[in-house]
Amino acid sequence: MPVDLQHDFFTLFGLETGYSIDQARLEHAYLELQSEVHPDRFAHLSDAEKRLSMQWATRVNEAYRTLRKPLTRAQYLLELRGVDAGLETNTAMSPAFLMEQMEWREAVEEARDASDADALDDLLRRLRIQTSEIHGVLAGQLSDGGDLQAAAETVRRLMFIGKLENEIDDALEALDP
């Protein structure tokens, strides 16, 4: 089978297409591929080879970055399965979820205003625990016979939470002297 730059990311790494992946195997495949295509292997060769190597190494990095994190992996899976998660436009969320988000946000603001780095750290830790629980739900929704539309909504929630996580990061950064 000819290998080309257009292959999907799972195929590129020789992995089964799916939400649950073996991280160690992904990392191993990534390093194997980079060992072959990385520009450092071609620095002494012709310009054509250098250019090709950069294209491949770029693609392999993009594939790894996409599959490594559960959220981007889920987004990519939905894309492969033709589901438009409507990430930019569809922001309809359940009221309960939105209420919970508002509470989180208030807690972050309070900690930020009080310059309380410990509280921010604690929020970040709790948020990450919650994130990993939601990923458990997402795994079910993305498995065979799962509900792709529900998965799309879960992905949107996770993006929401991701933004909150960034805000905590920024707040922590702002507290640094």
Added chain:
Amino acid sequence: MALLQISEPGMSTQPHQHRLAVGIDLGTTNSLVATVRNSIAVCLNDETGSAMLPSVVRYLADGSVEIGSRAQAAQTRDPRNTIVSVKRFMGRGVGDVAHVESMPYDFVDAPGMVRLRTVQGTKSPVEISAEILRALRLRADASLGGALTGAVITVPAYFDDAQRQATKDAAELAGLNVLRLLNEPTAAAIAYGLENASEGVYAVYDLGGGTFDISILKLTRGVFEVLSTSGDAALGGDDFDQRLYCWVIDRAHIAPPCDEDVRRLLMKAREAKEVLSRYDEAPIVAKLSSGEQVDLTISRAEFDQITRPLVSKTLAPVRKALRDAELKPEDIKGVVMVGGATRMPQVQRAVGEYFGQEPLTNLDPDKVVALGAAMQANVLAGNRSADDWLLLDVIPLSLGLETMGGLVEKVILRNSTIPVARGQEFTTFKDGQTAMAFHVLQGERELVSDCRSLARFELRGIPPMVAGAARIRVTFQVDADGLLSVSARELSSGVEASVIVKPSYGLSDQEVAEMLKSGFEHASDDMKRRALREQQVEAERLLEATEQALAADGELLDHAATGRIERAVTELARLVKDGSLDELKQAVGSLSRATEDFAAARMNKGIRSALAGQKIDQLEV
């Protein structure tokens, strides 16, 4: 298949002859050049046995240039024409440079990068840095006795695109073939990691003369993976000197000193700083040109106190890098100290306290970057086999485009593994719009005014359409040197227009071409012979690479393709000894073009075998 005989008297005919390559640490205070000799990385010394070349350049009225210690010795006599710490000006405008008021230079605020007026005319930091690099190249030539294949030049990990581009321009201006720009902490990690066969997550704390970097790296067997990097491109040992200088001015109650005395006192401050790394107190004695006498003593405790804000300032990027890597201080297996400024006890103490462990100082912090760069240069020149290490580095700062309302939309995020590319689509907002302006920025902040402006460009020739119908794809590509190129294309109509921009802070290709040309016009026959010799080395390199590729994978080619490549090879081999510079360049170009498809086929073969290896592993699991 035609086997080629490419040799000349005195040259080895072995296919795997050792190619000469060097690593250069272009430092704020000192610069070094190193190479791998008999499998061991060594720094190359000057005729006095010293490895460190002070990064000082002096322009003399008679048209000559002094570099290194001689220039350094003249700095109090001739401060205006003696440029120290030029690295601080690379890719920077006047407004970006700290302590401009206390610097003895005649600045010219040129668009893009600051220039300095000297007795030899206006000089850009790129030209000044090129003098230092040229001196190191000459040292390498003399010491290695052969033509260099290329060089790895190190840059602070936190250098932005403009600073990287300026560094690469300087190296090319100095006549070096740049194999790679390598981040300084990563270079140190190579030297350290290979020396100690380390595994685990390490932090490299690199406080140089004028820059501070922190990199978090995962070392596994044969792989150096940078997880995150942060720093401050304008914080280093120089700032400690500056603090001490201010303390002296304050304590000695002296009037604002003249340029000569500023230099004199800064040198005394540096000496005292170095003494304080070994002793509990240091004298500062100087006679000023006004006749005033400075006679002070500073204790280590006092020095610690006045420099405490600087030491704390380094810890903010450390915390940021750890957060980005999603790690805690206790996850770090070892902290490698790099840069002369890490000799200061208060720095070692603060780092040790933060990480809860003694930092590692078993390699010379002044040399470790150059040694790592030499090891990488040796690999990039093709001197090593397939068991080489793999280095995965990141970009330090996010890259983005200006959007409505003076905001920045990030296109590539900081700490993305390079090479990396990302495209973003835009559309027209007016009916019949035929042009679109783009503003490329680097930085983490939301507002355009808080980020560094890298380039502005326009895409013209968009076919007139109703608003929102055009599809303009802007692609950011960051290469393995960490350098950005941006292109834009209109997709919907099939009409293509594209531009490639180089950051405005670097010199334009034309500017570099002009500098090179003016250099060549004044060049002696020696220089011209040198250019020819370099092209011959390039030709030999290509012939050898092609020969090896044909031997390994010739079966991937059909008859016609083999014929084309062999004809190009024969032509180049014929010219390699007697051809003119232009003829050689042309023949090298033809061979490169003839091997393009072959290169693709070989790449595919490599990838297939990597995947096949993967499948076998899976069976074993």
